[in-house]
Amino acid sequence: MTSAKRVASLWGESSGTCSCCGRTSRTIWGGLHADGLARATYFVQWTIGAPEHDVHIDLVVGAWGEGTSAADRALIAVLYRPSPEGGSFKVIDGSGRHARQAKLCARSLPRAEVLGTPIAEEVFGFLDAIWLGDPRIAEVTALNNLV
Ligand SMILES: [Zn+2]
Numbered sequence: 001m002t003s004a005k006r007v008a009s010l011w012g013e014s015s016g017t018c019s020c021c022g023r024t025s026r027t028i029w030g031g032l033h034a035d036g037l038a039r040a041t042y043f044v045q046w047t048i049g050a051p052e053h054d055v056h057i058d059l060v061v062g063a064w065g066e067g068t069s070a071a072d073r074a075l076i077a078v079l080y081r082p083s084p085e086g087g088s089f090k091v092i093d094g095s096g097r098h099a100r101q102a103k104l105c106a107r108s109l110p111r112a113e114v115l116g117t118p119i120a121e122e123v124f125g126f127l128d129a130i131w132l133g134d135p136r137i138a139e140v141t142a143l144n145n146l147v
Contacts, residue, residue, distance in 0.1 A: 003125070004034040004035045004122075004125065005034070005035055006032060006033065006034045006039075006125045006126055006128070006129040007032070007033045007034075007129060007133060008030050008031070008032055008042070008129045008130050008132075008133035008134050009030050009031045009032075009033070010028075010030045010134055010136070011029050011030045011031060011041075012028070012029050012030075013026065013027065013028040013029070013136065014026070014027050015027075018047050018050070018053070021047070021050065023047050023048060023049060023050050024047070024048045025045065025046065025047045025048070025053075026045070026046055026047075026048060026139065027043060027044070027045045028043070028044050028134070028136045029041065029042060029043045029044075030042055030130070030134060032059075032126050032129055032130070034122070034125070038064040038065060039061060039062075039064070039122075039126075040059050040060060040061045040062075040126055041059075041060045041064075041104060042057065042058065042059050042060075042126065042130055043056075043057070043058040043060075043100075043101070044056070044057050044080075044130065044134075044136075044137070044140065045057075045058075046080075046139070046140050046143065048139060049143075049146065050143075050146075051082040051143040051144075051146045051147045054079055055079065055080035055081075055082065055140055055143070056077065056078075056079065056080075056097065057077070057078040057079070057080060057089070057127065057130070058075055058076075058077055058078075058097050058100065058101055059075070059076045059077075059078065059123060059126055060073050060074070060075055060076075060101055060104045060105045061073060061074060061075075061076055061119075061122070061123075061126075062074055062105065069106075070102075070103065070104055070105050070106045071106045073104060073105040073106070074094070074105050074106070074107050074108060074109050075094045075097060075098050075101050075104075075105045075107070075108040075109065076091065076094055076108075076109050076114055076119070076123055077091070077092050077093065077094040077096070077097040077108065078090065078091050078092065078123065078127065079092050080140060082140075082141075082143035082144045082146070082147050083144060083147050084144060084145070084147055085144075086141075086144060087141065087143075087144050089124070089127055091111050091114045091115055091120070091123065092111055093108075093110045093111050094108025094109050094110065094111075095108050095110070
């Protein structure tokens with residue numbers, strides 16, 4: 001079995017004010033290619049300096065490009081849990097995040113449809129590509145030192 005080479009490209013970012021504490025929240029997004037083929041768009045959302053806030057990673061996975069539509073893609077939702085040991089990822093049920101990405105994908109995957117399937121291997125490959133390839137993630141991993 002060969003493992004696909006997954007690469008992250010950086011697209012956009014936005015900032016806002018957290019409604020609960022007034023701190024700055026940030027969302028960044030980009031694209032993920034596997035072996036040269038567009039496979040996913042990712043969004044990472046966190047609150048700066050606030051490790052007690054959820055860090056959401058939304059992966060919109062499926063077919064992209066000409067002739068494709070939202071019906072060809074699904075949302076997979078992941079939480080990042082900061083910790084002094086380096087943090088960890090947890091796939092969560094995607095339904096609570098779907099409204100945010102409804103323009104891009106017609107449905108979301110429940111956790112049970114991801115874990116223990118080939119999709120999980122791809123998801124963790126994407127997470128690696130984001131964490132290694134997107135320097136903006138440094139602000140997320142900085143949360144590990146605040147836990
Ligand atoms: Zn807050």
